[in-house]
Amino acid sequence: MTRYIFQRVIYMLLTLFIIASISFFLMKFLPGTPLNVENKLSPEQQEIILEKYGLNDPLPVQYFNYMAGLVQGDLGISFHFDSTPVSDILLGRIGPSALLGAQSLLVGTVLGILLGLVAAINHNGIMDYTSTLISVLGKSIPSFVFAGLLQLVFAVQLGWLPVALWGEFKHTILPTIALMIFPLATAARFTRTEMLEVLGSDFITTARAKGVNEFGIVFKHGLRNALIPLITVIGPMAVSLMTGTLVIEQIFGVPGIGEQFVTSVMVVDYPIIMGTTLLFAVLFVVIILVIDLLYGIIDPRIRLAGGEK
């Protein structure tokens, strides 16, 4: 097991290195310079400023310098927020995004599983159809449409919750609901399909024959097996939440990282673009690793290489 984890971590670092390299060169293809008023400066004046930031060096040199800094954990200094370290900006911004992401993933998945479960037990009943409808709507209507509806109904008309802005728990409720629709729909669909399959399989019939009560059938034998495929989609779901927050943060005025990423691309702030890309990349590979490890815990049949030792 340790060897397996060690191996995976090495692969992870390799993946990150490749992502960092590719993004670095792709980013350099962005039009424009990090200068804010380049249209007001003569080419000579622009040169002087670019020189100061080391942007006149040949690309391989810039790449080497950046990677050397990265290895030492130095993400560089932002151009746009002058002289503010990228890490400060990322740290200052990650909180709200992480909170929204975690809240919506948790609540969305739990509710989704329950919904899927009810649907499967009540197969072809009215609950089943309701659940399917919610899933279809949840998957097909983009989260920003929900966000707008939620704002209109719960904030503008009913006045129960704040329209937007950030600060207290009540500010997180509407964005969380808007974001959780997608994980909820995904989880509901998967749980329903898997539950139906599991409930129809032989070992359930056996369990029934042995007199296991319905509760035990559903939760102990059924759900546990049905959840395995769901874990596979939680990874991509978490990642899609990261990008989903991008729009939601904008609509609700949440000072999060997704919004920062968009701004940094607009103003060609190289260090921030790299910083946020790498942050997303790290989260992504870590989530994938965690999920692979979770498999082993949930399903004893999947034991990882060398695990027996």
Add this chain to the structure above:
Amino acid sequence: MRKSNWLLLVLALVLSMFLVACSGGEDTDDTTSDDTNTSDEGNSEENAGDGEQVFNFLNGDTIPSMDPNMVTDTYGIEFTTHTMEGLYRLGEDSLPVEGIAIDHEVSDDATVWTFNLREDAEWSNGDPVTAHDFVYSWRRAVDPDTGSEYGPYMMGGVLENATEINAGEMAIEELGVEADGDYTLVVTLEKPVPYFESLTTFPTYFPLNEEFTEEQGDDFATSTDTLLFNGPFTLENWDSVASEWEIVKNENYWDAETVQLDKITYQVMKEIQPQIDLYEQGEVDRAGISSDFVDEYSTHEDYQITPEMSVFYMKFNQTRNEALDNVNIRKAISKGYNKNALVDTILNNGSIVATGLMPADFAPHPETGETFRELNGDLVEFDAEEAQQLWEKGLEELGEESVEIEYLTDDSETAKNQSEYIKNQLETNLPGLTVTLKQVPFEQRLDLDTAMDYDIQAAGWGPDYLDPNTFLDLWVTDGPNNYMGYSNPEYDALIEEAANELALEPVERYNAFLEAEQMLFEDAAIAPTYQRARAQLIAPKVQGVQTNPFGSDYEYKWAYAAE
């Protein structure tokens, strides 16, 4: 069969619920906005009940920097201006009034300006604001190691040796600014600069406390704790990533008794719809209105339009497409699209038609006070018939039946709508013309501009100081913003004269500018389209706020909350 019926029924039910919710939403929206209006008043009474001098505003973005030498963006410029002060400040009618300087004398050749500073101005740490603070800050702004963009732009060619110092050819001590004692600042200019007074109101020219700034090093101006203030307000609870902060009355400001506001709170909100919702709920005292919301809110009692000094126009590149080298073709295009319809239906936010380069209400005549636009009149107006005649003449000269021209614009929603409209107008009014649209992100447009890789480009400009020169020196031969191959020696001569021989003759100099603008349009070098305006909902209690043609958009020194 039964099952699918069920499904249909449920589907229909849910759908109708959605429809009801949506249409009901619009219906009740109107009534609730009335409701919230009344409760809004209730709220503001609550807030302003004890005559509290507080505004609650939204800001379109975070403040990326508060270093006055470094700021380039709207918010950096605005908040440094609220919390700091240079030699002068833009007062009523945007004319420079007393700041840290009480007055100044100008030498006979107008190149040496001696400013007398007040002795009662203090930094927020208690240090006095002295002439040395200006010397330190101005040197820092042109120092190539600082990496300031506005430093070389606002000071180069103005302060003696600024350009050479920025290029690393001279020591920063050679800059034309010296302290004569603690309260006299002697400034030597490269040549007479008639608008120098207005330049000193701009953040790049603000003073900095050397000891404090050096002590903070790289951390300087990255948070409230690493800033010093000498302006009407102090900035509280701010750092680079802050999404809310306040400006609070600075009791140590030399003119604190003029300042009536106690506090303005800010929260970052980029989107327009939530801004309006928050305004309607009485949470905030001002909200922006974009074109798509104007129809809905233009009848709102708090709807206000503020003209801006930014002018948008077409640049004709005379070097790439042969057709645009022909003056009649350029004239035909200039006159060939209906700008009124563009402003009224596409922009629809109070923007007005531009008929010259100089915006309306900018740069009054030094003696009569009439504005530049009034004096030079409408130089380019829509006239389909004349445009067509010019077009045919142009085609004949070219020996062509038809012409294809590329039109380069930004890729924002409004830019796209505008370019579609203009394409349609031009192709209808000028037979034989095909316009191909090229829509790219802003940064890319600037690259294509510099490379002169376009035929016609939609561009814009706002003033950097209070003088016609800020718009007119863009178009001199090989000027840093020309990038369209326009060259007219007579035009160059007029601008050159205004900058040198006529620098001390305000009226003659002004006349040279008037003539230069006329010449620009005789040559049809560019085609003016519109002057931008800002539509907003502003609470009635917000009073005394000034808007400026350059520098900070708003000035709150004289603002107050009405009962």
